[in-house]
Amino acid sequence: MEALSSKYKRVRKRSEDICSTLKTEDYVVQPMVDVSPPKWHLGHTSWFFETFLLISHLKGYTPYDPTYSYVFNSYYESLGVRVIRTDRGNLSRPTVEEVYDYRHHVDAAMEDLLSGSISDQVNMLTVLGLNHEEQHQELLATDIKYILGHNPLFPTYREISNPIRVATGAEEFIVIQEGTYDIGFNGSGFCYDNELARHMVYLPAYKIAKELVTNGQFLEFIEDGGYHKHEYWHAEGLEWVKNNNLVAPLYWHHMNNQWVHYNATGIKPLKLDEPVAHISYYEAFAFATWKEMRLPTEFEWEVACGQFDWGDRWEWTGSAYLPYPGYSKAAGPVGEYNGKFMVNQMVLRGASVVTSPGHSRPSYRNFFHPHIRWQYSGVRLAQRMN
Amino acid sequence: MEALSSKYKRVRKRSEDICSTLKTEDYVVQPMVDVSPPKWHLGHTSWFFETFLLISHLKGYTPYDPTYSYVFNSYYESLGVRVIRTDRGNLSRPTVEEVYDYRHHVDAAMEDLLSGSISDQVNMLTVLGLNHEEQHQELLATDIKYILGHNPLFPTYREISNPIRVATGAEEFIVIQEGTYDIGFNGSGFCYDNELARHMVYLPAYKIAKELVTNGQFLEFIEDGGYHKHEYWHAEGLEWVKNNNLVAPLYWHHMNNQWVHYNATGIKPLKLDEPVAHISYYEAFAFATWKEMRLPTEFEWEVACGQFDWGDRWEWTGSAYLPYPGYSKAAGPVGEYNGKFMVNQMVLRGASVVTSPGHSRPSYRNFFHPHIRWQYSGVRLAQRMN
Amino acid sequence: MEALSSKYKRVRKRSEDICSTLKTEDYVVQPMVDVSPPKWHLGHTSWFFETFLLISHLKGYTPYDPTYSYVFNSYYESLGVRVIRTDRGNLSRPTVEEVYDYRHHVDAAMEDLLSGSISDQVNMLTVLGLNHEEQHQELLATDIKYILGHNPLFPTYREISNPIRVATGAEEFIVIQEGTYDIGFNGSGFCYDNELARHMVYLPAYKIAKELVTNGQFLEFIEDGGYHKHEYWHAEGLEWVKNNNLVAPLYWHHMNNQWVHYNATGIKPLKLDEPVAHISYYEAFAFATWKEMRLPTEFEWEVACGQFDWGDRWEWTGSAYLPYPGYSKAAGPVGEYNGKFMVNQMVLRGASVVTSPGHSRPSYRNFFHPHIRWQYSGVRLAQRMN
Amino acid sequence: MEALSSKYKRVRKRSEDICSTLKTEDYVVQPMVDVSPPKWHLGHTSWFFETFLLISHLKGYTPYDPTYSYVFNSYYESLGVRVIRTDRGNLSRPTVEEVYDYRHHVDAAMEDLLSGSISDQVNMLTVLGLNHEEQHQELLATDIKYILGHNPLFPTYREISNPIRVATGAEEFIVIQEGTYDIGFNGSGFCYDNELARHMVYLPAYKIAKELVTNGQFLEFIEDGGYHKHEYWHAEGLEWVKNNNLVAPLYWHHMNNQWVHYNATGIKPLKLDEPVAHISYYEAFAFATWKEMRLPTEFEWEVACGQFDWGDRWEWTGSAYLPYPGYSKAAGPVGEYNGKFMVNQMVLRGASVVTSPGHSRPSYRNFFHPHIRWQYSGVRLAQRMN
Numbered sequence A, B, C, D: 001m002e003a004l005s006s007k008y009k010r011v012r013k014r015s016e017d018i019c020s021t022l023k024t025e026d027y028v029v030q031p032m033v034d035v036s037p038p039k040w041h042l043g044h045t046s047w048f049f050e051t052f053l054l055i056s057h058l059k060g061y062t063p064y065d066p067t068y069s070y071v072f073n074s075y076y077e078s079l080g081v082r083v084i085r086t087d088r089g090n091l092s093r094p095t096v097e098e099v100y101d102y103r104h105h106v107d108a109a110m111e112d113l114l115s116g117s118i119s120d121q122v123n124m125l126t127v128l129g130l131n132h133e134e135q136h137q138e139l140l141a142t143d144i145k146y147i148l149g150h151n152p153l154f155p156t157y158r159e160i161s162n163p164i165r166v167a168t169g170a171e172e173f174i175v176i177q178e179g180t181y182d183i184g185f186n187g188s189g190f191c192y193d194n195e196l197a198r199h200m201v202y203l204p205a206y207k208i209a210k211e212l213v214t215n216g217q218f219l220e221f222i223e224d225g226g227y228h229k230h231e232y233w234h235a236e237g238l239e240w241v242k243n244n245n246l247v248a249p250l251y252w253h254h255m256n257n258q259w260v261h262y263n264a265t266g267i268k269p270l271k272l273d274e275p276v277a278h279i280s281y282y283e284a285f286a287f288a289t290w291k292e293m294r295l296p297t298e299f300e301w302e303v304a305c306g307q308f309d310w311g312d313r314w315e316w317t318g319s320a321y322l323p324y325p326g327y328s329k330a331a332g333p334v335g336e337y338n339g340k341f342m343v344n345q346m347v348l349r350g351a352s353v354v355t356s357p358g359h360s361r362p363s364y365r366n367f368f369h370p371h372i373r374w375q376y377s378g379v380r381l382a383q384r385m386n
Helices: A004-018 A038-057 A068-072 A085-090 A096-115 A120-149 A215-223 A235-243 A281-290 A298-307 B004-018 B038-057 B068-072 B085-090 B096-115 B120-149 B215-223 B235-243 B281-290 B298-307 C004-018 C038-057 C068-072 C085-090 C096-115 C120-149 C215-223 C235-243 C281-290 C298-307 D004-018 D038-057 D068-072 D085-090 D096-115 D120-149 D215-223 D235-243 D281-290 D298-307
Strands: A173-176 A179-183 A199-203 A206-209 A252-255 A258-263 A266-269 A314-320 A346-350 A366-368 A382-384 B173-176 B179-183 B199-203 B206-209 B252-255 B258-263 B266-269 B314-320 B346-350 B366-368 B382-384 C173-176 C179-183 C199-203 C206-209 C252-255 C258-263 C266-269 C314-320 C346-350 C366-368 C382-384 D173-176 D179-183 D199-203 D206-209 D252-255 D258-263 D266-269 D314-320 D346-350 D366-368 D382-384
Touching (some): A004 A038, A004 A096, A004 A120, A038 A068, A096 A120, A120 A258, A179 A298, A199 A298, A206 A298, A215 A281, A298 A346, B004 B038, B004 B120, B038 B096, B038 B120, B173 B298, B215 B281, B235 B281, B281 B314, B298 B314, B298 B346, C004 C038, C004 C120, C038 C068, C038 C096, C120 C258, C179 C298, C215 C281, C235 C281, C298 C314, D004 D038, D004 D096, D004 D120, D038 D068, D038 D096, D038 D120, D096 D120, D199 D298, D215 D281, D235 D281, D281 D314, D298 D346
Antiparallel strands (some): A179 A199, A199 B199, A206 A382, A252 A258, A258 A266, A314 A346, A346 A366, B206 B382, C173 C206, C179 C199, C199 D199, C206 C382, C252 C258, C258 C266, C314 C346, C346 C366, D206 D382, D314 D346
């Protein structure tokens, strides 16, 4: 098994790799409230290690800069006044270079801490910090895409886009029999508190698609007037569509009588056999309704996921993000990680092309508000058996 | 069994009874977006019968006034342009008298329609219309309370308040064993489509309180600083509390060093042994967390509800409002009744002091957004068994 | 000269006459923030007499209802907490009948006060109160028009519309020579503090139209694409036009390929030779620019007004509402009447079809924000001499 | 006289000098809507020369990058779709380096254009472009102050602050006799169209302070409760104060029982004898009212300004920004420079510590909305003679 200090270096390096093609300016801006400036991600993940590990567990360590706790804190109510998220894009200082200096200072101290024998507490918090960092790596990737993809110059991020599984065209389904199934994490490694409290769930028989919905299929929905027909939508979804004049997934543009989309390599023609991405729960639901199917619940997904390929798109489920029956919130700041978000959000399962390797698992629960679409969110169809 | 025409008269009369002490002016205003002017409720429920029964099923019937369909339509997208809800409080015409004339005109035509032999379709739609009217009766009562309770003159609605079951002080719990239970409607009378598709749900063992949380218990939460301690709240709940400077349930006022509340008889001292009402899901959740318990799921409530008294307060559950596994939306306008609201809302079970007699049942699902508190919403605690 | 008590009765009666065709419901609503419910006007004007005259000057008088001071106060900061204007439309109580009772109670007490010999202070305050009432009469008329004209039933207010001077078609101008002119009130009767401090103003030579701009002329502007050509508009005017999707004056509708407008008698075809009304300063300015002319300043208007007919339309001027050089604010509540509004507003001169008889004069200064158009505001063109 | 090409180089260099201590990140952010990112100023001023001079007047010149016209256009409606100002802070590209490359490319081409004999049109447009650049230099300075002064790290901009004239403490006044005075530009050099059309204005006798109001005097106003007493404020000013919880000028902070303020060198103790800066028109007006004086009109200021020192603070006047009687808007884009802003703004006269040398003059009219305070705006008192 990989040593913790080695894993620490590997994971931390990956965050910097994601930013390696950025210009200094790209690190600074925040074009919408859900996006954070890349430099904030780099600082915040370092602040996490400094606050929860170095200050408490490394003898003699003093905070690198006391103002950073104000700048790089996130939503940790118990640690003091929160920086309002919309303000992050107004902060030119600390500079990108200063953030990297901070980062490397923290890394050196962490190496120091991890070089000797470490307590279970340090081990647990370091693993949590690395998983936290991996979550931010995913956000880094999607935030960078948003920043560049909303710039009128449509800059290139990388020369090649992430490779993606394309559809075979065979619309096959897996059938799952009715029964009582175990749900939740049952491995031995790391998982979040929201996956714990493994429990039984009764499921009626259902079928679930082997492949994700493609751009081509979603285009049929658009061309059938799907965005304008109220019968497919939640009332709030329809209002959201109207208020924002939406006609297609995020990053799709209709230029010169052709559908194109922005990806890492710039503006490109849409590939019809790629799985659709960047749709909201509202759109996923409307599409499924139009298809006379539905989204799987998160339990249906977890039970069936061993029988299909997943990992390219976060997949919207029909489940609201709620605690499992035996859920209990951890004490202290760690307990603020999940529980307080369990309202008004929908669960996504799987992973996406920008998820860190090894970061996801069958029991992993992601969650977003139903209008969110800057993640690589897609849709897999399900249907009950008659 | 009561004849349909007799039931029609009884239910329709009850709506007018609810308004019998109102002044003309009280029928007109809309002090917040979730409240509708009483005259709108009276007109809208009549429009329902005119549109879905009289126009289609009573030979020779012509619409009473073609503009009324514009004024009294609700959220029925499939019937044309919706009146924006916030606009209802700006409409002085039709007058209250004209609305009553319209109402009585519809009633006379409905009597005509129901006097002979009627088709299954007419029977079904009339029953639906009466249940629809009963839902609006509950809204009428809570909207009138909001209108009068937000007037600086605090006018009296009725000389006596609705009688209410008070707490015994014994904090007893019912224990339910783990197992697979049937959920959903299985009677022979009327129910909504969202209660149908009876299905099995597996539940771990749990206990659930015999009595509702009281004003006195909620006051302890307030006095313990509950509204200011982030650890009890959802992040969005806390933001809602802060943005609205909330310190107590709706209608509570702290006057002359005493907690009072507004009810049908005016401003009165709070009775500590009455069940708390007019709290949001956020407050119900925070209270339960403070108590180191939780809200029951809607399934837990339905399974246990035969063993406790209910009906005075709508009870917040920990379940998001989602379709049952076998749910399918009815075709046509009737299908817009429930399905399109199944996002971002939480389920309440039970009934309240202003629910029409016979309108609720164990499988009945009410639903509101988590910040809503102008309904008689309360809280019953639950806990898992160790 | 008319006795003060007789004048009091005449003016007070006129307010009730304006409301004589209203239904109770029409008294209650507030469809936009600048409009007040008619019953509020009736109560507020009575509150003025009660507060500034009866309480201080009529021995033994006690306030009719202490809560009314909260409900009917306006923007008088020095008298206590202000009711937020947008809330007025939410108040069903006091009822219309109660407001009339209050009104008549105040009237009886005022008759008592005015029946004997009265001090200069009482005389002055009564005259101010009557002028205040006349200002509210104008608002009553325009607010009622807004309430009925924004109701989808377009109810009739009166069987006949106010008669109006129509244009002759001769586009004649009056020429005024350059010179120093006296500006401000110099009569012996009542005037507001903002007209006082008569002073000299130097004016270059100019010409000013004998007649107001007509509907027909304004229609030419519309048909020439005037609302879409930025070069005629202030930047803020253009933004206002775009944000509100405006294409014509308020109350104009394009129905069945014809321009119609709402007036006291309902929806009627537009009369092309009537002076245009219900336009904002932005629209008046854009129209004048399109005509290659400009609006007169308030000084140019005052100097020339003896040479043309006026009184049907409030006329936008090119002058911002600012204090005259010698202006000083009166002490006490009376001093809040004008001075604190002298920012961000433009001056209108003249009067309108709904101005109370005798209420206006050449030195009278009305003022509104540049986007306001629910008043009978029109435009008269001017031009400098070369 | 300085050659145009030499002046071009000097002025253009000064913009870069203002930015010489910035970090790359400081060029990018936009912490409020009135502030533009420094790189935008550098690009926009270059775009001005490219668009109005190089493309039309330099043979063979092609736009450097066609997308830049979209990014760096300002409010020039006649040149195409405007970039919404609030979006400027979201654009990471073009990078700062690319903007400087663009700038230097334009400079080289302009040197080429100005090296030979030039037409009157080129001369006029170049002078306009340099004045435009100087206006943006002032904005650059105040925008940078806002960016750094709203960063929780309060970074230093320069080691020394701009030197400033301090008050002597003698509260002396200049007396101007009544009469008719000439107003407007009458020199031979450059001026804006809004200063032209020199015309006569009649002024009553008045007196005007020799010195600006100081921090110390403004502190007395604060300590007397000036921000909380409605009688000194416009109604809209008071609402602005309340909505924003204001208690002092911008950049003032009350730390450790001491008033400090942010300036170019960081957080420093307030100097009581320096002229107050960063106050809005509302605050200037309230202060003057508290002093039982008033602001001078722009005409009073222009007539008297030869008799006092000015140039450190833009001075709020009591005049609304309106066209002079003979004003006519220039044809084409140049005509959009001033006229379309002549509504809802107040005139400031003078100049400030960050105004480019030689950029101001007695007839110069600056203008801002009454709530604006990120400029070095101050106040000089006036009073009419009795």
